[in-house]
Amino acid sequence: MSKGLLIVLSGPSGVGKGTVCSALRGKMDNLVYSVSATTRVPRLGEENGVNYFFKSHDEFNHMMANDQLLEYAEYVGNYYGTPRDFVEETLQSGKDIILEIEVQGALKVKEKFPEGIFIFLLPPSLDELKDRICGRGTESQATIDHRLSVAVDEISLVGHYDYAVVNDQIDAACKRIESIVIAEHCKVRG
Ligand SMILES: Nc1nc2c(ncn2[C@@H]2O[C@H](COP(=O)(O)OP(=O)(O)O)[C@@H](O)[C@H]2O)c(=O)[nH]1
Numbered sequence: 303m304s305k306g307l308l309i310v311l312s313g314p315s316g317v318g319k320g321t322v323c324s325a326l327r328g329k330m331d332n333l334v335y336s337v338s339a340t341t342r343v344p345r346l347g348e349e350n351g352v353n354y355f356f357k358s359h360d361e362f363n364h365m366m367a368n369d370q371l372l373e374y375a376e377y378v379g380n381y382y383g384t385p386r387d388f389v390e391e392t393l394q395s396g397k398d399i400i401l402e403i404e405v406q407g408a409l410k411v412k413e414k415f416p417e418g419i420f421i422f423l424l425p426p427s428l429d430e431l432k433d434r435i436c437g438r439g440t441e442s443q444a445t446i447d448h449r450l451s452v453a454v455d456e457i458s459l460v461g462h463y464d465y466a467v468v469n470d471q472i473d474a475a476c477k478r479i480e481s482i483v484i485a486e487h488c489k490v491r492g
């Protein structure tokens with residue numbers, strides 16, 4: 303059996319990564335979502351083990367020290383990391399896996415998995431990004447401001463990715479990502 307594809311999806315806070323990933327999970331049977339560990343406090347409606355594995359700082363440090371994370375990064379005051387075993391087991395089973403992670407972590411994954419597919423999700427404009435993050439209503443104004451200032455730096459790193467997808471409409475963005483994955487499966491690899 304051939305190994306699955308490792309897909310990394312990054313993009314600024316509020317661009318629609320979570321929304322697009324949920325929509326893709328309903329459309330792509332062979333696609334598995336990597337659930338990250340984080341020290342961030344759960345938002346209303348988020349479930350442990352579904353959206354994230356919510357960890358204390360001690361628990362997160364333990365995962366780091368025991369090499370249980372494929373990559374990790376600090377983002378706006380919290381730690382986020384990808385559990386390693388699940389990624390490796392999923393790829394071995396022949397399924398594709400999508401990691402929804404920020405840019406520093408994505409660059410670390412690229413060093414370890416240069417054959418991965420790196421997709422950056424862009425907002426139609428910075429004003430629209432601001433409207434989306436504010437409209438979601440999950441963050442304080444100070445956190446929104448911090449995330450928007452980080453967004454500009456994140457977007458400047460789009461050149462490290464293989465594909466840039468504008469999330470103007472959810473269905474259109476999903477179709478673009480599905481098309482990328484289909485094409486990557488057809489690729490002749492040397
Ligand atoms: N490096 C890294 N980043 C992650 C991981 N999990 C989530 N992130 C990123 O951390 C950032 C903050 O996530 P979150 O607080 O859920 O806010 P969101 O941007 O609104 O989804 C986002 O860019 C996520 O993609 C991970 O395992 N590793």
Ligand SMILES: Nc1ncnc2c1ncn2[C@@H]1O[C@H](COP(=O)(O)OP(=O)(O)O)[C@@H](O)[C@H]1O
Binds near residue numbers: 313
């Ligand atoms: N294409 C889109 N058009 C309009 N609103 C969107 C679109 N994609 C996502 N949203 C909305 O934007 C907000 C942020 O989306 P979310 O998926 O939480 O972003 P992220 O995971 O990148 O932080 C949510 O309220 C979501 O419903």
